[in-house]
């Protein structure tokens with residue numbers, strides 16, 4: 001006899017594990033970009049014959065940094081499975097109910113008075129799930 005099991009939705013990893021992966025990749029992005037900048041500087045201001053030998057690895061590093069940035073893992077709430085990087089009811093910083101959203105990429109919290117937004121990168125750290133208010137991470141990510 002075969003029992004019918006309802007199809008379980010794929011559970012996302014617990015939040016600290018996701019946060020750790022995210023932080024590790026973000027640090028890699030910073031290192032690659034930083035190393036790329038130094039080499040770019042060396043190629044531009046260094047002796048003329050450095051251009052190719054330093055310039056090419058510099059471009060490669062910056063390019064690798066960009067890839068690292070654009071492939072950052074998406075953060076999801078293990079409880080409601082939705083993206084923790086959106087804006088919904090709850091403030092991701094203090095967890096208060098009633099987040100005011102005024103643009104697709106910006107919102108304001110009446111409780112902690114922070115304006116949250118995206119300008120290339122996120123200007124705040126996620127501590128709570130914006131959809132269900134679940135506490136996610138003490139350190140924030």
Ligand SMILES: [Zn+2]
Pocket residue numbers: 077078079080081082129130131132133134
């Ligand atoms: Zn949630």
Ligand SMILES: [Zn+2]
Pocket residue numbers: 091092093094095096109110111112113114
């Ligand atoms: Zn808040």
